[in-house]
Amino acid sequence: MFSSLRIRNYRLFFLGQVVSNTGTWMQRIAQDWLVLSLTGSSAAVGITTALQFLPMLLFGLYGGVLVDRLPKRPTLLATQTAMGVTGLALAFLTLSGHVQVWHVYLAAFAVGLATVVDNPARQSFVSEMVGPGQLQNAVSLNSANFQSARLVGPAVAGVLITGVGTGWAFLFNGLSFVAPIVGLLLMRARDLHPVERAPRGKGQLREGLHYVAGHPELIWPIVLVGFIGTFGFNFPVWLSAYADDIFHAGAGGYSLFNTLMAVGSVAGALLAARRGTARLRILIAAAMAFGILEVAAALAPSFWLFALLMVPIGIFGLTVNVTANTAVQMGTDPAMRGRVMALFMMVFMGGTPLGAPLVGWVTDAYGARVGFALGGLVSAVAATTVGLVLARVGGLRLSVGWHRGHPQVGFVPREAGEQQERLVTAV
DSSP, X not given: OOGGGGSHHHHHHHHHHHHHHHHHHHHHHHHHHHHHHHHOOHHHHHHHHHHHHHHHHHHXXXXXXXXXXXXXXXXXXXXXXXXXXXXXXXXXXXXXXXXOHHHHHHHHHHHHHHHHHHHHHHHHHHHHHHOGGGHHHHHHHHHHHHHHHHHXXXXXXXXXXXXXXXXXXXXXXXXXXXXXXXXXXXXXXXXSOOOOOXXXXXXXXXXXHHHHHTOHHHHHHHHHHHHIIIIIOOHHHHHHHIIIIISOOHHHHHHHHHHHHHHHHHHHHHHHHHHOOOOHHHHHHHHXXXXXXXXXXXXXXXXXXXXXXXXXXXXXXXXHHHHHHHHHHHTSOGGGHHHHHHHHXXXXXXXXXXXXXXXXXXXXXXXXXXXXXXXXXXXHHHHHHHHHHHHHHTTEEEEEEEETTEEEEEEEEOSOOHHHHHHHHHO
């Protein structure tokens, strides 16, 4: 389960991210709660989330082109520094009492700009640190790392917000970027597995899109995470509304919801690290379960039932993320990985600027329960549709029968060509 941590460079990277991710989650909670406090509007929280992910939607593919051209470690040093400075600036404005909602909007957009390059660079750099043999394990542990920070970050943020104010959470986040920067500086270059960088040239963005379009085992998982990222992952909007309007639990309830979801997410990531494979059938099943559980949570009548449902939602949501991420990385030519992962992250995260304001408006107009149920329904329908398309493209057919007195339903391969065989293997 933890085999990639034996590699020194990855261990330094992992430990730095533990600290930084904790600060990131503290800022997310503080940022959402600050906007809600300043405006009283779920739609404003949705706008903040949208602004943070809008740069990924607009420039994500160009970020992937840059990452394929640039050395990964210096690139990460620059992006991590930029995000740290942004956190410190927001801390100064908040602690001095001069913060306004447009300051939070601007900070969210600035972090989003840095993320355009930082995300594909971090995704691609994992393979350079651990090599192909440990890639599945390292990707899963990265997700466990990020989600484990949700266990600490929201809880600490909740204490700070209620005790001394949101500014201290922003300050901790800004300082937390020192850890990954030091980790990157301490790495041994000779132990890396460098990938030949793409030369500067015309048509590289188009080349990446054509590459993905020609591989159904890449394009359809990306389509699925696009729908789920756009409509199913708007938790800042829903959870703040449930804590404030439905259950009247305040910042403490909001932090609890995020913490319980993080418990499930960590469990999902560790199970993925132990599983060692990234089959598309697991992706489809997890996405369907994720959508159905969101609908169930939307209808939960009590605070504690809603809170407990956050755990399985976290498990299946993280399983979707890790499985899709790993399947796409392992199915991609290393020379194309920056562009392909930029497309993956652009679709997964960049859909939020489209979905978050819409979901925020539905939540304000019709209530948090309707908004949450709509997101779950769209996720479940998308999973079903993509599963059927993958079965058809992969040359699979539905098989219904009986075995030892029990019904069995599943997909079995038809006669397949080369591309179909590749997809059947992925499934």
